[in-house]
Amino acid sequence: xxxxxxxxxxxxxxxxxxxxxxxxxxxxxxxxxxxxKIAIELNKEIIDKRKISKTQLKKGDKIEIVHFIGGG
Amino acid sequence: MIDKKFKIANKIFKSRLIVGTGxxxxxxxxxxxxxxSGADIVTVAVRRVxxxxxxxxxxxxxxxxxxxxxxxxxxxxxxxxxxxxxLRLAREIGGWKLVKLEVxxxxxxxxxxxxxxxxxxxxxxxxxxKVMVYCNDDPLMAKRLENAGAVAIMPLAAPIGSGLGIQNxxxxxxxxxxxxxxxxxxxxxxxxxxxxxAMELGCDxxxxxxxxxKARDPIQMAESMKLAVISGRKSFLSGRINPNLFxxxxxxxxxxx
Numbered sequence: 001x002x003x004x005x006x007x008x009x010x011x012x013x014x015x016x017x018x019x020x021x022x023x024x025x026x027x028x029x030x031x032x033x034x035x036x037k038i039a040i041e042l043n044k045e046i047i048d049k050r051k052i053s054k055t056q057l058k059k060g061d062k063i064e065i066v067h068f069i070g071g072g
Numbered sequence: 073m074i075d076k077k078f079k080i081a082n083k084i085f086k087s088r089l090i091v092g093t094g095x096x097x098x099x100x101x102x103x104x105x106x107x108x109s110g111a112d113i114v115t116v117a118v119r120r121v122x123x124x125x126x127x128x129x130x131x132x133x134x135x136x137x138x139x140x141x142x143x144x145x146x147x148x149x150x151x152x153x154x155x156x157x158x159l160r161l162a163r164e165i166g167g168w169k170l171v172k173l174e175v176x177x178x179x180x181x182x183x184x185x186x187x188x189x190x191x192x193x194x195x196x197x198x199x200x201x202k203v204m205v206y207c208n209d210d211p212l213m214a215k216r217l218e219n220a221g222a223v224a225i226m227p228l229a230a231p232i233g234s235g236l237g238i239q240n241x242x243x244x245x246x247x248x249x250x251x252x253x254x255x256x257x258x259x260x261x262x263x264x265x266x267x268x269x270a271m272e273l274g275c276d277x278x279x280x281x282x283x284x285x286k287a288r289d290p291i292q293m294a295e296s297m298k299l300a301v302i303s304g305r306k307s308f309l310s311g312r313i314n315p316n317l318f319x320x321x322x323x324x325x326x327x328x329x
Binding site: 013032044049065 | 144
């Protein structure tokens with residue numbers, strides 16, 4: 001894949017490169033995230049986890065993937 | 073005397089001790105402490121997943137949310153918007169509606185920012201959340217939170233993680249008198265006797281994190297806190313004797329030789 005065809009997105013504050021027409025579901029699979037233990041925000045909007053396969057990522061998208069950690 | 077059930081937002085819980093899951097050396101230690109504490113609610117926080125280390129252990133692998141109630145918190149939030157964003161995400165992870173609201177005002181003392189806390193309580197309640205509210209030990213604010221729809225009032229005993237114990241018993245007693253909502257001491261407990269005192273003041277429960285997690289032996293301290301809460305509750309229900317400046321002999325003088 002030519003580097004020119006890659007698009008840049010930000011995942012949890014870190015830059016990542018993906019190919020065009022990459023879905024949010026592909027990203028979750030690529031990152032090996034267990035879907036039942038996370039929540040996903042795309043550009044500050046919560047994404048219904050049932051709809052991630054239909055969500056196409058585009059240049060400059062900011063994605064937050066969160067889970068539970070220890071807290072008081 | 074038979075105790076009434078410990079009920080929050082119409083859900084009954086067995087233990088009056090709520091335990092935080094932060095600051096432990098490991099998830100394993102945390103899970104063991106929770107087990108021995110008997111707690112059936114644990115607080116948890118929402119944070120970014122570490123995307124560069126995918127195999128890192130997760131809290132949910134150690135503490136099963138099907139067996140124990142997760143109470144998502146808003147630790148680290150300074151505005152109503154931050155808190156709402158965080159709790160919406162928590163709800164999305166697994167459908168939690170019962171939440172702990174904690175909107176802080178300054179990073180040093182970790183005191184609650186009560187204006188934002190009140191605003192958040194209103195907004196979250198309108199959105200269908202059942203909001204347990206970390207707050208100052210201020211009876212007027214506690215009343216306002218109650219009117220705004222809070223399902224539990226959770227005043228601090230002292231600053232978060234300070235271990236100073238209950239600093240203002242009078243205010244806690246006044247809040248107790250004015251509300252029928254669950255009253256839970258949140259933050260500032262240092263040792264078992266602090267938890268007992270909270271329960272003797274008539275609180276419905278105690279939320280403890282640092283005092284257990286940072287004890288030299290967290291597992292034993294977790295058990296100690298369990299017993300302290302039970303002991304304090306029984307003491308409260310039993311009705312203490314009136315304090316008296318003068319002595320009152322336990323042994324009768326009748327038949328003295």
